[in-house]
Amino acid sequence: MEPTIEGQESPGRKTQGTEPLQGASGLTSQEAARRLREQGPNEIRRAEARSxxxxxxxxxxxxxxxxxxGACIxxxxxxxxxxxxxxxxxxxxxxxxxxxxxxxxxxxxxxLRSMTAPRARVLRDGRSRLVPAAQVVSGDVLVLEAGDVVAADARLLEAHSLATNEAPLTGESTPVEKHAVPVAPEAPLAERHDCVFLGTAVTGGTGRAEVIATGMRTELGRIAHLLESAEESATPLQVRLAGVSRMLVFLCLGLVAVVFVLGLLHGQPWLVVLLSATSLAVAAVPEGLPAVVTIALAIGVQRMAGRNVLVRKLPAVETLGSASVICTDKTGTLTTGQMTVRELWGQDGPALLFAAAACCDAELGEEGRTGTGDPTEVALLLAAAERGIRREAIERERPRRAVLPFDSDRKRMSVLRADGVLYVKGAVDVLLPRCGSGTQGALSANEDMARRGLRVLAVATGHDTDEEELRLLGLVGLADPPRTDAIDAIAAARGAGVRTVMLTGDHPITAQAIAREMGILHAGEDPSLAVHARVTAEDKLKIVRDWKARGEVVAMTGDGVNDAPALREAHIGIAMGLTGTEVTREAADMILTDDRYSSIVAAVQEGRGIFENIRKTLVYLLAGNSGELALMLGASVAGLPAPLLPLHLLWINLVTDGLPALALVMDPTDKDVLEHPPRRLEEPMLGRSQWRAVLFTGALMATVGLTTFIWTYHSRGLESARSLTFLMVIFSELFRAFAARSQTRLFWEVGAFTNLRLLGVVGVSTVVQVAIHYFPATQTLFRLEPFSWRECALAMLLGLIPVSAVELSKLAHRFPRRAPALTD
Incomplete structure (x- = not known):
């Protein structure tokens, strides 16, 4: 191959203006217009959005x-x-x-529309022209060079050191070398080296390609079809709340029937009985629950924002806490997304890196931490710069004399400099046969690096432009390194019972090596469950569906276009905020603002805490409502007047259900939530222990309330009995809020001052409740009688009985039950 002499025109450079180009002449303007009418614009179709x-x-x-x-009506x-x-x-x-x-x-x-190139350079009438990308049609010849965004799917006619970044489509972490040698049509997308695809970027070289698909017929369009077909699942919280709602519907209908029959048996008019039964049914509904859930999730949004997680959909806050499987993209999520020199073999590092830097076209920025050009060359220059070797100094002191550029056939690049030395880098299997002495051990070192998932380059030197007699300097092992925080986060997720599954477009050997390094794949485990390599958008979608079919709650993370369908299909989709495409961000339920896997684990912790807060608040609400219902139903069975009026029930729901519930749901997250396994999808919102707490607490409150009502009714009359019972029930439910903070820990063990909102709500509500018994206007409104301070203290003591019994029951469960004695 003839070297390119510095300063002369590059053979693949794009011709400016409308000068005739050599080679294929492309379509005529008339033919292009005809095809545009037949095929339609080269655009990703808009989804039909709901109004x-x-x-x-x-x-x-x-x-x-x-x-x-129904309750409102x-x-x-x-x-x-x-x-x-x-x-x-x-x-x-x-x-x-x-x-x-x-x-x-x-x-x-x-x-997806934003991914397409706004303009494209094509051959029309034998000349190079810039046209809107939407007007590109099949048969057009694209003219490509570094920096271009490919305007359509096309098959290469010629390629000169051409490489494209296909990570958004395939997940491949390094640029893909392209050539015009035909590849089998059935080859996987990541191996179609003779084609370029819509939305990918040209990272180096030049080329021409004939368009074979536009718009929705492209690979990007195929992903758009997948995105439309992916179904958004109901979140675990929505499923569980639906179950609670169905249970409450049956409870209300049963309650109406029981109270109606009892009323008729006691000889009351049927209309009066029906209205009374309906009033009780309305009281049974925890109308504050939707507001409590919404506020709990909104608080979760704020907390997660402080941990670098931006939530786009409220239910996603709790869903992540239920996740049992996290399917994650590798590049940019588990790894840095930037090639890095990981290992050197051969001569001393500075000499090896000097030769590698002398054979690069990439450039570093002024700060020396980033670069432009081929990612592999950028990695070499960064490693050299850390040792004080700068390419600018090499160019100044030893200018180039000739270049033998890299291409997919040669698999090497050579640069002849003013010192007469030929600096060469390339594939190991290509350079080693051209090197004489010094290659001993290189093959085994290459195999060892490759087995550990490293990409290996050989670096050698020679004289003039002779590439046949070289001297091997050494090998450079490169890789996209794992994020240091991701390894710890994966271990934390495993400890919390959450499985991490890695999806990547990389080679299987590379993928498994990285999975082992990061702790995703352990000795003796089935790699097919933990690592999936060479995956396409369809593969990712299928993997997510398979895990869902197993009953797992699936989270999916990603940054590329090919991740979007799986993000939509998963119970919760998580997009990368820094490196992610707009497509993935729009398809996701939440976005990581720092692209760190550790932020996902932090969000899992918050999500679990939110669920626990919602569940204990629901127990609190249902226990209060069941106590009120049992109190009213007990009086009805005994043939007594109603202990509470409808306005009393409404006030109780407002004062003791609404405000304390909102304070309860703001409880801080328990530190040990990650020590427990994730909840199964089929697990109900309230388990047996929660229902026992609801019934036990409700029965306690109803017993104390009914006893108070009967005693006062027979000693002081109906109005006094209702007033004292009303006050006692309010105190009982307010004090019970402290015990509701934990089902196992005592009030002082949770910490009296860890939820100041609840202390404030209970204190203010207590003062307000006592006050309405002494103001004439509220006495008339609620039909209340004033009490002495001694009677208020009695009501308070009676209200402490249920909460004291609940706290004592927690202590009782700590002592193991003794086995019965064995007798002969």
Missing amino acids: PVRQFLAQFNSPMIWLLL LSGFIGELADAVAIGTIVFFNALVGFFQEYRAERAVLA
């Missing part, structure tokens, strides 16, 4: 919302307008929040 009205109405498609709407029917307005406002607020969170969630396919 804002449809998106807003979709927020009401939830069993809990249906239940609340019933409240209006029985004349409880205040209750109806309160419930309706809550429902509308939640729908509004959900609408704004999801308004932009379906723009992923639209974002």
Whole structure:
């Protein structure tokens, strides 16, 4: 091959203006216009987005919302307008929040349009012309050089040291060398070296290619089709809340039936009985739950933002806490995404790196930490710069005399400099046969490096432009290194019962080596479950679906276009904020602002804490409601008047359910949440222990309340009995909020001052409740009688009975039960 002499015109340089070019003449303007009419514009089709009205109405498609709407209608029917307005406002607020969170969630396919080149250089009428990329058609000849974004899928007609960055499509971490030698059509995408693809970038060299597909018929368009077909799953929290809602529907219907029958048996008018039963059914619904869930998730959004995680969809906050499998892209997520010199073999490092730097076209920036050009050459220059070797100094002191450029056939590059030395770098199998002495041990060193996933280059020197008699200086092992924090994060995830699965476009040997280094793949484990190499967009989608079919809660991370369909399909999609494409960011539920895998594990911790806060708040709400219902139902069974009026029930729900529940859901995350395995997808929102707590606490409160009502009713009359019972129930539920913070730890063990909001809410609510018993206006409104301070203290002591019993039950569970004695 003839060397290129410095200063003369490069043979592959793009011709400017409209001067005739040698070679293929491309299409005529008339033929291009005809094909454009037939094929349509070279664009990624817009997804048919839902209208804002449809998106807003979709927020009401939830069993809990249906239940609340039914309660709202019933409240209006029985004349409880205040209750109806309160419930309706809550429902509308939640729908509004959900609408704004999801308004932009379906723009992923639209974002693909930004990946296409706005203009392209093609041959038309035998001349090079710049045309809008949308007007490129099949049969056009693209003229490519470094820095171009490929405007369509095309088969190469000629290539001169051409390389493209296909990481967005394939996940391949290094630029792909291209050549015009035909490859089998059925070859995997990552191995189609005779083609270039829409949306990829030319990193070096020049070439010409004939367009074979445009728009939605390209590989990028195929991914757009996959993105449209991927289904967004209901989050585990949504599934679990739907189960609770269905249970409450049956409970309310059963309650209405029981109270209605009992009322008729006691000889009460059927309409009065129906209204009373309906009022109780409305009271059974924890109308504050949607607001509690929304606020809990919103707080999670704020906490995760402080840990470098940007949440785009509220339910995703809790979903990540349920994740049992994290499928993650390698390049840019687990690794730095930048080639780095990892190992040297042969002569001393400075001499070896000097020769490598003398044979590079890449350039470093002024700060010496980044560079432009081929990533492998940038890595060589960075390693040389760390040892004080700068390419600028080499060029100044030993200018180039000739260059034998790299191409896919030669697999080497040579530079002759003014000192008469020929500096050569290239593939090991190409350079070693051209080297005489000094190659002993090089083959085994090369095999060892390759087995550990390193990309190996040989560096040699010679004289003049003779590449046949060289002297081997050594080998350079390069790799995209793991992020140091990712190794610790993967170990933490494993400790939390979360499996990490690596997906990459790299070679299987490289992939497995990195997986072992990072702790993803351990000795004796099946590599096919932990590592997937040479994966395409379809493969990633299938892998996510397979894990979902196994009942796992799947999170998927990625940064390239080929990750977007799998991100959409997973229970939760996580995009890289720094290196990720706009496509992946729009398809994702959350975005890592620092691209660190460790941030995912931190978000898992927050997500688990949020679920626990929501669950204990739900237990608190249901226990209070069940206690109120049991109190009212017990009085009805005993043939007594209602211990509480409908307005009392509404006030109780406002004062003891709403505000304390909001304070409970803001509890700090327990430090040990990552020590437990993730929740299974089929696990209900409330397990047996939670339901036992609901029934036990509700029964305690109802027993104390009914006893208080009966005793006062027979001693002081109905109004006094209702007033004291009302006060006792309020105190009971307020104090119970402290015990609800943990199902196993005592109040002082959790820490009285770790949730100052709850202390404030209970304190203020207690003062307000006592006050309404002494103001004439509120006495009339609630039909209350004033009490002495001694009677208020009695109500407070009675209210402490349920919470004290709950705390004592926690202590009782700490002592192991004794086995029965064995007798002869």
